[in-house]
Amino acid sequence: MSAAExxxxxxxxxxxxxxxxxxxxxxxxxxxxxxxxxKQDLAAARGSALAGGLRxxxxxxxxxxxTLQRSTFNVVAGYIFHFGIFLALFFFAPHxxxxxxxxxxxxxxxxxxFIDAVTVVTMITLLAVLLHRISHKVMRYLSRSSxxxxxxxxxxxxxxxxxxxxxxxxxxxxxxxxxxxxxELLMVAFPFTKLMHAFTLVMARYYNGAMAGxxxxxx
Amino acid sequence: xxxDQSIGEALRARGISRRGFLKFCAATASLMALxxxxxxxxxxxxxxxxxxxxxxxxxxxxxGCTESLTRSHSPTVEGLIFDTISLDYxxxxxxxxxxxxxxxRAAAMQExxxxxxxxxxxxxPVGDPGYSTIAGISNMDMLLETAAGAAxxxxxxxxxxFGGIPHANPxxxxxxxxxxxxxxxxxxxxxxxxADAAAQAAHTDISSKPIINVSGCxxxxxxxxxxxAHFLTFGKIPDLDSLGRPLAFYGQSIHDRCYxxxxxxxxxFANTFDDEGAKKGWCLxxxxxxxxxxxxxxxxxxxxxxxxxxxxSGHPCLGCSEPDFWDGGGxxxxxxxxxxxxxxxxxxxxxxxxxxxxxLGALNRAKRTRLQQTHSKVGIDDLDKGG
Numbered sequence: 001m002s003a004a005e006x007x008x009x010x011x012x013x014x015x016x017x018x019x020x021x022x023x024x025x026x027x028x029x030x031x032x033x034x035x036x037x038x039k040q041d042l043a044a045a046r047g048s049a050l051a052g053g054l055r056x057x058x059x060x061x062x063x064x065x066x067t068l069q070r071s072t073f074n075v076v077a078g079y080i081f082h083f084g085i086f087l088a089l090f091f092f093a094p095h096x097x098x099x100x101x102x103x104x105x106x107x108x109x110x111x112x113x114f115i116d117a118v119t120v121v122t123m124i125t126l127l128a129v130l131l132h133r134i135s136h137k138v139m140r141y142l143s144r145s146s147x148x149x150x151x152x153x154x155x156x157x158x159x160x161x162x163x164x165x166x167x168x169x170x171x172x173x174x175x176x177x178x179x180x181x182x183x184e185l186l187m188v189a190f191p192f193t194k195l196m197h198a199f200t201l202v203m204a205r206y207y208n209g210a211m212a213g214x215x216x217x218x219x
Numbered sequence: 220x221x222x223d224q225s226i227g228e229a230l231r232a233r234g235i236s237r238r239g240f241l242k243f244c245a246a247t248a249s250l251m252a253l254x255x256x257x258x259x260x261x262x263x264x265x266x267x268x269x270x271x272x273x274x275x276x277x278x279x280x281x282x283g284c285t286e287s288l289t290r291s292h293s294p295t296v297e298g299l300i301f302d303t304i305s306l307d308y309x310x311x312x313x314x315x316x317x318x319x320x321x322x323x324r325a326a327a328m329q330e331x332x333x334x335x336x337x338x339x340x341x342x343x344p345v346g347d348p349g350y351s352t353i354a355g356i357s358n359m360d361m362l363l364e365t366a367a368g369a370a371x372x373x374x375x376x377x378x379x380x381f382g383g384i385p386h387a388n389p390x391x392x393x394x395x396x397x398x399x400x401x402x403x404x405x406x407x408x409x410x411x412x413x414a415d416a417a418a419q420a421a422h423t424d425i426s427s428k429p430i431i432n433v434s435g436c437x438x439x440x441x442x443x444x445x446x447x448a449h450f451l452t453f454g455k456i457p458d459l460d461s462l463g464r465p466l467a468f469y470g471q472s473i474h475d476r477c478y479x480x481x482x483x484x485x486x487x488f489a490n491t492f493d494d495e496g497a498k499k500g501w502c503l504x505x506x507x508x509x510x511x512x513x514x515x516x517x518x519x520x521x522x523x524x525x526x527x528x529x530x531x532s533g534h535p536c537l538g539c540s541e542p543d544f545w546d547g548g549g550x551x552x553x554x555x556x557x558x559x560x561x562x563x564x565x566x567x568x569x570x571x572x573x574x575x576x577x578x579l580g581a582l583n584r585a586k587r588t589r590l591q592q593t594h595s596k597v598g599i600d601d602l603d604k605g606g
Binding site for chain 1: 461462472483484485486488490504505511512541542543544546547548553554555556557558559561562564565567568569571572573575576577579580581583584587
C-alpha cells in the first residue's frame with residue numbers, strides 16, 4: 001500500500017469507522033447516565049437548581065485559591081495544554097476546513113505561525129505533565145495504565161500534527177495519514193477512557209451546582 | 220547536424236552567443252543549487268561534451284510530456300540544448316517510421332552501447348502486454364532490451380515516474396512505473412530474444428540501472444534540460460529525493476515557494492473561484508490546492524518561459540508531480556478533509572447510539588429497581604451474628 005493509498009483509506013473507511021465508534025460510544029454513555037435518573041428530592045427547594053447548575057458549569061472553571069496554592073503546576077499546566085489543544089483544533093485553517101466539511105459552518109482561522117507556537121507550547125506542557133505524573137510520588141501511585149494511555153492518545157495528534165505541518169521525517173501524505181490516524185485512535189478510545197470528561201464534565205458540574213442551588217447555597 | 224559535433228560547436232552553429240550560453244549555464248547552476256564557482260565548470264563540460272545519444276521510448280502516455288518539452292521552450296537556449304542532443308529515436312519527432320524507425324533504435328544502441336541516455340515517458344502495462352506495443356514489440360520487452368545498454372534512465376512525466384493516469388484506480392492495464400517495472404521484472408530476458416540464444420546470452424540484468432524520475436504531468440521543460448546538463452557536466456546522476464527525483468528541482472514544496480503563502484499563514488482563503496478572496500489572490504487551499512504536499516519547481520521556474528504557473532493563474536495545484544495524484548480523493552478537495560460523507564454517518568450513529576443508550580439505560584433502571592426490591596436491610600442484630 002502506497003502512502004497515497006494509505007491516506008485515502010485513513011480519510012475514508014477508517015474515518016467512517018472511528019466516527020461510528022466515537023458517536024455511538026459518546027451518545028450511549030451520556031444517555032446511560034441520564035436515563036438512570038436521580039431519586040426524587042421531596043424536600044422543599046430553597047433556591048433554583050437550574051440557576052445553581054448553570055452557574056457552577058462556569059464557576060468551576062476558575063480554580064479556588066486553595067487548589068491553586070496546593071496544586072499550582074497541575075492547574076497552570078492543565079489550563080495551558082487544554083487551551084492549546086482547543087486553539088489548534090478549532091482555529092487552524094485545515095482543521096476548520098475539515099470541520100466545515102462535517103458541520104457545514106466556517107469561522108475565521110488564526111495565523112499559522114501563532115498556531116505553530118501554540119502547538120510547541122502544548123507539546124512541552126504535555127511532556128511536563130507526564131514528567132510530573134511520573135516523578136511525583138503520589139501522582140505516580142494514583143496513576144493507572146489508562147491514565148498513561150489517555151496522555152498518549154492526547155499527545156500523538158499534537159505531535160503528528162506538528163510533524164505534518166513542518167513535513168519532518170516522512171513524505172507529506174504519510175505524515176498526514178499518521179496525523180489523521182492518531183486522531184482516529186483518539187476518537188475510538190474516547191468513549192471508553194477518562195477522555196469522556198470532555199462531555200461528562202459539564203453534566204457533573206451542573207449536577208453538583210444544581211444540588212447546591214436547590215439547597216440555596218453556592219457551590 | 221554531425222553526430223560528433225560538440226554542444227559548444229552546435230550552439231555556435233545555431234547562432235547562440237557565448238553570453239547566452241553562459242547565461243544558460245548560470246541559470247542551470249542556480250536551479251540545481253550549485254555555487255557560482257560551478258558555472259565555468261558547467262560551461263566547460265557542456266562546451267566539450269559530445270552530443271549524447273538519447274533514445275526516447277513512449278509507452279502508455281499522452282505525448283503531453285513531449286508537447287511540453289518541444290513547444291514551451293523552442294525559442295530559448297534550453298530548447299536548443301535539447302535540440303543538440305542526438306535524439307536518435309522518438310516516435311513523435313522522428314521522420315522515420317516502421318522498420319526504419321526500429322533500425323534507427325538498433326543502430327543508436329549498437330553505436331553508443333553503455334553510453335546513451337534512455338528517456339522513457341509513459342507507464343508499462345504488465346497486466347496484458349498487448350495493451351501497448353510498438354512495431355509488434357511489447358513495452359516490457361522494448362524497455363528490457365533498450366535499458367540494457369543505457370548509461371542512465373530518465374523517467375519523464377508522472378506516468379513513467381509513478382505510473383500516472385494509466386496506473387490510476389482501477390488500473391485496467393496493470394500499469395507500472397519504470398522503477399517499479401525494473402524492480403519486479405528487471406532481471407528478465409526480453410521475449411523478443413526467445414529464438415536468439417546469442418542475444419539471450421548477451422543480455423544484461425537492468426535491475427541496477429540508475430533511474431532519474433522527472434515527474435509532473437507534464438514535467439517542467441527546464442528540469443529535463445537541467446538533469447541532462449548535470450549528467451553531461453558531472454558524468455553522474457544528480458542527488459535524488461526519496462522518490463528518485465532530482466533534489467535541485469523537487470527539494471521544496473509548491474506551498475513553501477508559493478507567492479500566495481502569506482495569505483495561508485494569515486488565514487485568508489478563497490472559498491470559491493469567483494468570491495472576494497479569489498479576486499484578491501488569496502490562498503487556494505480551501506479549493507483543494509495540493510501545494511503543501513507537492514514537490515516541484517513550478518513556483519520558482521514557472522511555465523511558458525517563466526510567465527506563470529497554475530496557482531498564479533487562479534487554479535489550485537493538482538499535485539501532478541506526486542505519486543497517485545489521480546487518486547487523491549478529488550482535485551478540488553483538500554487532502555485534510557474526509558473522502559466520504561461523515562455528516563450522514565454521524566447522524567446515523569447518533570440514532571443508533573440514542574437507541575442503544577436508551578435501551579441500556581432502561582436495563583440499568585430495571586436492574587436498580589430489582590436490586591432495591593430484593594435488598595435486605597442490615598440491622599445491629601445482624602452485625603452481631605458473626606460474634
